[in-house]
Amino acid sequence: MIIAMPVDEQSMETTVCQSFGRTPYFLIYDTESMESVFLNNSGAASQGGAGIKAAQTIVDHKVSALLTPRCGENAAEVINATNIKMYKTINDSIKDNIDALNNGQLSLLDEIHPGLHDHAAI
Amino acid sequence: MKIAVLSGKGGTGKTLVSVNLAAVAKESIYIDCDVEEPNGYFFFKPKDIKSENISIKIPYVDETICNGCRKCGDFCKFNALAYINSKLLVFDEVCHSCGGCVLICPEKALKEKPKFIGAVQRGVSENVTVITGMLNTGEASGIPIIKNILEDIPTDKGFAFIDCPPGSACIVMESIKDADFCIFVAEPTLFGVHNLNMVYNLVTLFNKPHGVVLNKCLKGENPAEEFCQEKGIQILGKIPYDKELGTLNSDALISVRENKKYHELFFDLLQTVTKEVEHAAVTNS
Numbered sequence: 001m002i003i004a005m006p007v008d009e010q011s012m013e014t015t016v017c018q019s020f021g022r023t024p025y026f027l028i029y030d031t032e033s034m035e036s037v038f039l040n041n042s043g044a045a046s047q048g049g050a051g052i053k054a055a056q057t058i059v060d061h062k063v064s065a066l067l068t069p070r071c072g073e074n075a076a077e078v079i080n081a082t083n084i085k086m087y088k089t090i091n092d093s094i095k096d097n098i099d100a101l102n103n104g105q106l107s108l109l110d111e112i113h114p115g116l117h118d119h120a121a122i
Numbered sequence: 123m124k125i126a127v128l129s130g131k132g133g134t135g136k137t138l139v140s141v142n143l144a145a146v147a148k149e150s151i152y153i154d155c156d157v158e159e160p161n162g163y164f165f166f167k168p169k170d171i172k173s174e175n176i177s178i179k180i181p182y183v184d185e186t187i188c189n190g191c192r193k194c195g196d197f198c199k200f201n202a203l204a205y206i207n208s209k210l211l212v213f214d215e216v217c218h219s220c221g222g223c224v225l226i227c228p229e230k231a232l233k234e235k236p237k238f239i240g241a242v243q244r245g246v247s248e249n250v251t252v253i254t255g256m257l258n259t260g261e262a263s264g265i266p267i268i269k270n271i272l273e274d275i276p277t278d279k280g281f282a283f284i285d286c287p288p289g290s291a292c293i294v295m296e297s298i299k300d301a302d303f304c305i306f307v308a309e310p311t312l313f314g315v316h317n318l319n320m321v322y323n324l325v326t327l328f329n330k331p332h333g334v335v336l337n338k339c340l341k342g343e344n345p346a347e348e349f350c351q352e353k354g355i356q357i358l359g360k361i362p363y364d365k366e367l368g369t370l371n372s373d374a375l376i377s378v379r380e381n382k383k384y385h386e387l388f389f390d391l392l393q394t395v396t397k398e399v400e401h402a403a404v405t406n407s
Contacts, residue, residue, distance in 0.1 A: 049201025049216045056204045081206045
């Protein structure tokens with residue numbers, strides 16, 4: 001199974017990024033071959049819709065599961081239009097989360113936050 | 123002459139100042155650009171109201187024509203378009219209505235449809251033409267409403283007072299863009315100084331002639347007044363921290379129409395503002 005995870009740096013030793021849309025990198029990981037690829041999140045610095053752009057990247061890489069601590073409503077709308085399953089990470093260790101997924105211990109992410117859009121800017 | 127009334131935060135007295143200045147003038151226009159929570163009309167209770175709906179343009183796709191090239195999504199700086207499962211998704215509330223995706227689509231699969239975001243109400247209260255911008259709850263930006271109001275202000279009605287939204291963000295910039303003069307309303311606190319500084323910086327950036335009305339003045343020190351002296355900002359007038367004025371205002375009454383004392387206070391302020399606006403017009407011409 002191919003999975004995706006927002007991560008802080010391009011290394012298996014790095015931590016899970018707390019933001020999905022604004023994460024600097026995505027880890028694309030094959031749980032069978034244990035191969036890993038790191039992608040730049042080109043939407044991280046965008047003026048708006050970062051979650052939509054990030055979700056598009058994940059969908060385009062044809063992953064089966066997304067492991068993330070949180071997800072905004074626009075990104076969730078994109079992800080939920082596909083068959084990708086969204087799981088909530090248990091801590092910030094990449095290895096722990098992959099192990100938990102393999103052991104069937106991750107639960108689906110069902111809390112979707114309304115986004116952190118800076119509209120008012122007063 | 124367009125005069126914008128602004129402050130770095132809410133509750134300093136923008137509406138008090140702009141409503142009463144408009145009411146004390148012989149003939150004037152009061153424009154409420156605080157579209158998220160307009161309240162000037164509570165005071166004026168305008169009659170003969172004409173309401174105009176305001177819409178923005180949002181793209182929609184003809185799925186029979188779209189071939190999934192994704193040029194629209196690549197173009198959109200706000201990522202309002204996603205292409206998922208051979209279907210284009212449009213995020214209305216992320217879209218900034220620039221129209222770029224429609225222009226760029228090689229297949230002409232995108233078209234625009236109107237989306238109502240609010241209204242502009244125009245009415246009359248004695249000597250004042252009252253124009254109110256109203257943004258629907260949940261909409262991201264009131265700027266299209268402000269643009270609609272300000273591009274079409276009657277010029278034969280004397281002064282136009284623009285009651286701005288609080289702060290110094292885009293929506294305030296849009297409100298003061300075409301103003302001939304800016305009035306800051308400031309509170310006599312350190313927090314008031316911080317907020318005054320924000321709008322002072324903004325207005326200086328726009329190179330607009332400006333002055334301050336010190337509101338809620340008490341006996342003793344006034345940090346906002348000290349700030350003005352330090353920066354050389356013209357003090358146009360002072361409004362006392364006054365229970366009677368506060369009561370009239372919280373009863374949604376227009377103080378200058380209720381009490382001679384306040385009529386004089388705002389009439390004097392209007393005279394000073396008029397002089398400053400004329401002076402600024404001469405200096406800048």
